[in-house]
């Protein structure tokens with residue numbers, strides 16, 4: 001029986017029965033016209049979601065593969081990038097790029113805050129970068145990047161703007177033809193299937209705008225094979241051709257999930273996530289938990305909540321796991337001091353309300369005085 005657990009980690013997220021049903025449909029040949037149709041429609045729906053006039057790729061792999069594809073297809077070894085990081089996943093771009101001999105400068109914010117745009121402006125003025133990476137929502141901190149400020153800043157200097165959308169896509173605006181001012185646009189958006197799209201883990205999804213495609217063309221040979229978009233381009237145009245066997249059943253699931261995303265409507269889905277984020281944070285704050293990110297920079301998809309004095313993280317999460325609520329621990333220096341809760345994808349308000357109640361009970365079990373009914377009422381009033 002699927003969905004017995006309240007899987008509230010920041011991905012994978014709860015998977016709807018109808019998506020599981022699609023996933024378990026009969027596996028046809030990857031070149032079968034029925035699979036070709038599902039693939040082409042999936043690509044089209046993805047193109048719509050990102051509103052791109054470039055090319056979209058869906059390949060078997062996790063979000064990290066999509067990060068790698070973004071970098072190796074646009075930046076050559078020896079060239080330099082600027083990594084803007086507000087957490088663990090932003091930092092991942094540093095090691096990733098270095099693995100390919102790419103030079104890296106980075107600007108890191110204190111955890112829970114955004115990077116300072118003045119620092120970014122100074123860095124961009126002082127050096128030449130082929131690309132700048134930005135993590136839309138960093139899953140370690142629950143901070144959302146300010147695209148309205150960063151996109152124009154980066155594009156002024158003609159660097160490619162690469163956006164890691166793994167924890168934001170389908171929950172926050174990622175419009176690749178949106179003009180952020182003087183023609184500034186996002187060049188690459190990458191994501192994975194298992195977060196706000198609501199599919200099990202297994203697909204890397206990435207969109208390249210015209211300038212990013214031109215960068216790939218200029219590079220000629222790159223130090224990648226499976227991750228080389230030139231090997232995938234013919235397949236995405238005609239999925240009856242073969243390069244490497246696609247994850248047929250994952251494509252069924254993704255296709256169904258994307259139909260649901262577009263049926264809900266992108267604007268509705270973004271608004272729903274905004275509301276969910278605010279409501280979860282407000283409800284949990286009544287227990288004396290403190291969000292790591294201020295409301296002005298907080299993500300719509302997940303929240304990192306800091307414990308009050310005296311709460312033991314492992315016991316707290318064990319108590320909840322025994323009652324079917326799975327939360328994530330915090331990372332790095334926050335480990336033991338906070339937990340992370342996802343509120344994205346196809347999670348229902350009913351599930352979140354129940355989880356908020358159980359979180360109250362878990363805190364009470366460690367001696368904290370809480371008003372569960374008041375917390376749940378706060379949540380319900382805001383969603």
Ligand SMILES: *Cc1c(COP(=O)(O)O)cnc(C)c1O
Nearest residue numbers: 062063064089137139166167192
């Ligand atoms: C989860 C996540 C990743 C990594 O994705 P995997 O599917 O685990 O490889 C990268 N970036 C962000 C922002 C994420 O949330």
